[in-house]
Amino acid sequence: MPQIAQLTADNWYLASQLFWLLVVFAGIYVVIGRGMLPKIEATVDARDRKVADDLAAAKAAHAAADALEESYRQQTEASRAAAQKAVADAKGKAARDAEKRLAKVDVELGEKLSLAEADIAAARKSAMAEIESVAVEAASDLVAKLSGAKVAAADAKAAVKAVLHG
Template identity: 80%
Template sequence: MPQINQLAENWFFASQLFWLALIFGAVFVVIGLGMYPKIEATVDARDRKIADDLAAAKAAHASADGLEEQYRQQSDLSRAAAQKAVQDAKDKAARDAEKRLAKVDAELAEKMTAAEADVAAARGSAMAEIESVAAEAASELVAKLSGVKVAAADAKQAVKAVLHG
């Protein structure tokens, strides 16, 4: 075979090594010096971008934690203020209720005093009327039974002595 016979000749083998070295050199120059730096720069840029994004995410997380803590503190302060306002409103309502109750008690005491005075006046008036009616009845009874006429003043005095005596 003629192809195998060519391998024995040195010039053909040296020619193949030349072309191999030439093509390898061209590939090295194109890929190694042209494409690889661009790929490496892209990978480095991606790594920097990822590192920057991670740092930004950590900073955002720390900022969010700070905001959350501020929110919790503000919420606690607002809750405490609301509880104080509720307690103040309860205290004020209790004081207002006590004032109204005291006012109503005073009004009832005044009405009770006035009613007792009215009852005492009515009792006094009734007792005076009863005394005068009893004195008239006693003087008429004495006049009918004994036939003696008793003076009105004496009859009133006798009735007072019996009733109060």
């Protein structure tokens, strides 16, 4: 192979190739090591700082959200307790009002019942008096029709009273 033969035959080529190899590597080192690498490191460091800052902000936001959630939960429980108390108070008041109304209605119904019983007793007494007078007339008429005898009103009344009252 001619490339390998060049290396062994003449040192001039070897030195020249080594020189240019060193020049190229030095150029690459200068361009990449001194020019690009600090920029890349700065970018990586900035990204690391940004990530760390974002993580710290996220932890702070998470802690704030937890505190807000706990505050919301306490407010909700307090509101629920207040609502339950208000409902219990309203039920108690409604029960007391209902008892008052029922007592008032009970008194009114008692009065109406007493009046109705008095009216019924008066109507019964009136009806019994009318039945008694109708029975007296009917008994007088029946005796007159059946036997042809005339019965005195006082006798007929006494007979009807005896039958009706026992």
